[in-house]
Amino acid sequence: MENAVPKATAQTVSETKPDTETAASSPAKTRGRKKQTDIQESPSKRQSKRPKADQPDLTSDEKPSRVKRTYAKNLVVEVPLPPRIRSPPPPPQPVAEARDTPITPRKSKPKTTARTAPSPVKTQSGLPLKLLPSRLHPCLNAQKREILRTLYDPASLFDADEDTGVEKTANKQLEDLLKSTIVRSEGNSCLLLGPRGSGKSKILDQCLKSLPEPPIIIRLSGWIHHTDRLAMREIAYQLGQQTGKSFLQAEDDEEDVFVEQDDNPFLDQPNPEVVETGLALPPPSHLPALISVIPTLSRPTVVILDAFDLFALHPRQALLYCLLDTVQGCRTGRGNKGLAVVGMTARIDTINLLEKRVKSRFSGRVIRATGISTTHQWLSLTKKALCPEIPSLIGDEDLVNEWNDAWKQHLSELLEDRGVVDMIKDMAGLAKDLKLLFRILIYAVVRLSPDSAFLSPSLFSQATLSQRSRPSLYDSIDLPYPALCLLIASIHSITSGHDIFTFEMLFSTFRNQLRASVAAPVQVNGGSIGMARCSKATLLSAFEHLTSCQIFVAAAASSNTMAKEFTRYRTTLERGEVRRIVEKTGQVTLKKWLNKAE
């Protein structure tokens, strides 16, 4: 099998395979080691497995060695380093990939049924029913899987060499800043500014990964740390998690550390954190003092403040003041380590939010992440996202080549399609959020099946409709008759000047209409053409359904002294939307009734 694979992937195989083999086949050995190094072992084992297995999609060749190097250091110092943990999950094991149904085994079942009798949904969506020969199904599955993986962790899409100038500058600036913190123990602060989806986190993650020595990373988020107290507790916790364990590991023995630490005044670095290893937090009164201690830790620290603008809204901006003051007061050369504070925000006027004393301590460095903007870039990114190399482990090289050719051809056809280009142009002009593009691509790719194995413009526009310009809901809605009657009655109520209505009002409108409609005993083909009867109770339950999906919203707070028939509601549907819904059902009587409301 491995003889047949192309060279590039063969390399990845040989890289990943021994690794997974050792990980899987020698649990005994690892367990043996575990005993010696106790707790520390397992997370680091995880790390050792992951970055390497991730390597194939992370482009460069020189990485493995470097990762190994960092790993070797990690083993000593670093514990649950969040960014690593986050980095793309399950590297698909070669063994699993080799099987022909990597995505889901039961997916083949609907497929086969769909082939014998194409499901109505498929045909109505207007996809070209190109049947894929069954030998190519594994390729399709592998391709889908690869694309989804790329979209899940799009970092691999942005190669450093292809970055735009601005991007590169931002990357460089931040990297320099962090490096100087780590290497020269400087205190640094900066603000990473850019709209949503412009790659702020990506830049930061890349920079953190490329650092020569792993710092202590403290991640705070304005979304959950609503008060400074919460934030400081979290700082204490994260410090305890990271430094406590690193110390433990250096000493290699838990108990001794405690004893030693408690009564050893001659430690070269007074480290108050060590005392409370584990999850015990320092008393609240010590929290503010904690920040000033950060530079004295054994490793440089990077504090990341997500949603920086929200921290500026805290009273007196105490946390920011403490942090930035410590940064400013950082003195190199006294055995102190550096501290970098990186704020991330999408709000442009964030610096103006800072109080004077805080602002004066802030370095004022603003690094801008702009993301990509031109349509051309969007197009090339789309193309890149859609044709990742599929692992050639499926078995047959010819097969894979055949598939690749077909896939690439269809893809280029798709991307030359006028409509698709226009859609991407729209997206680039309107949203500038790459995540939107990724969502659209996910939507389209997930729907590929042997019936329609290739992306088509119609599928693409369907995806755009679903993810970007959300369907005005009611295109897809299919309401039963009582609900339709209530909707029409509500439109009548609006026409007569009552925007706010009660159920009783709608019901009396309906009853009058029903009476009028049934009064004329016209029959066509033996059936009455009047409106169907509907009991009040049935209408009431339809009304409740409409309120529960918030098509009718309460206009006044309901009280328990108010019967539900008399609670006041407003409708969220416009006349035009109701008309469209009614017309779709094709009930003439309802349509006529609605028309009376003009």
Add this chain to the structure above:
Amino acid sequence: MDTSIFGYEDFVQELSTLILTYPPPFVYIYDPIALRTTISVINKIITDTSGDDEIPSNLDISFANIDAATCFSQRLLFDTILGSLLDLGSDEDVTERWNDSWDSFIHGLRYLHSKKRENSTRDVRFVISIEQAHRLKEKVSESIIPLSRLNELSQIDITIIFISQTQWQDMKPILGASPEPYYIDVKPLIKSDIIKTLSSRFVFISQQALTSSSKYALCYDPSLNQLYTHYITMICDVCFPFIHDIDELAYIAAARWPGFVKPILSSSPPDSDTVFPSEDTRLRLIRLFNPTVTSALESLHPRLTNAADWAAANEPETNILEQSFGQIHSPVTKPGGAGAGTTQQPDAGLSSLPRMTKFILVASYIASTNPPKSDLRMFGRGLDEKKRRRRVMKTQSKAKGPSKVPQHLLGPNPFPIDRMIAILGALLEENDVDSRPPAPEFTIPGEYTDMEVSRVAISSAVMELASMHLLLRTSPPDRIDGPPSFKSAISQDTALALAKQLDIPLNDLLWETP
């Protein structure tokens, strides 16, 4: 129920593919029509993907499925999520509390994640699905943002799925604080899919019936499968325009089925294996039972009664087939018991009230519905005239603006009790005088009524009605100045029915005719 629901194939494929490969961190599933069906489908996906070890992926998926309606505080939310994640894993007890803040919740998530990583050789993924997510907005609205960002906050492989009847834009936090979700819109089921699904459930039901001791167990004999399909088609033909919810349809079908097969089962010997009616019998059955399905719909869908009671009340006679055989052409024939006891009278308990209480209720309805200014016109009498004044038809004023909505559609107005007593007096004077025992001591016209009205019994009746919630007290109970005010709590239908029992021409006494 182990049968799947037809019409959801695309949805199942999309969701399970995503969950098993690389799910977006935040998914929003929107289904305005049949949320419960969707939730059951999702649960099925969950059990399929987590219970199946044959999935060729190196992935260990833990699901937490919670209902936002039950998580009305942050602690409950955290505890429910962590609890259900923990249950699936090891049975060690965790003494730590992770529910006091978002931080500790996230620490808990990370802890569980790393715990599972240690225990299994595969990667661990958490999938948290939150049903009725719009309910989050009511009680724990501040948790929407962190939940939608849970993936980046916790830095582990975690996916949040919101399932809701309302759209994301209705609950989205301001300023774009949450990332946009990956949208999945559930397509509404079409009729043929529902018929297919419901009839495919018969096999399962009959298996269950074999082991159960229910008195309806016989009705689900496996040989009736084909008939059941026709039966479901009939049910859907009648009910589908009114209900699109598959569970409701199944409920109605279950209520009618025992009655439907009863003629067949009783006509054939009980131990015969094949009970398969002829085409003719089937058509006749369907024709006979068609009208009763409508009444089933009207009483069962709003849950005026329950399926078992309804089935018992509407049981057809055993020989209905023979009976109607001769008169099959007359559509008047209806199976016995159809409609009986289906719709409860709106005044079910009210007819047993004392007579004076009924008067009070009618008076309160009038007081709540009529504008106070109209009282003199409606009830005022000169000393000499026995007839009440003609109601002056108000000419429509030329004033611009929307027409006024009749009060009985807007709901009852509060009224001071004095006004109600006065109206009660007028009602009694007109409708009750003849039924009283003679009392020669009252000489002035109306004096007897005044005496009646000022009895303590009236006040205590009012208080009793208020405790029965037939009158609603709108003024605070501890206020002592001024008369207490009340509101009528009976519907118009009830009021009309009561008035009829008392021979009061209520329609004439209402300012705006219903």
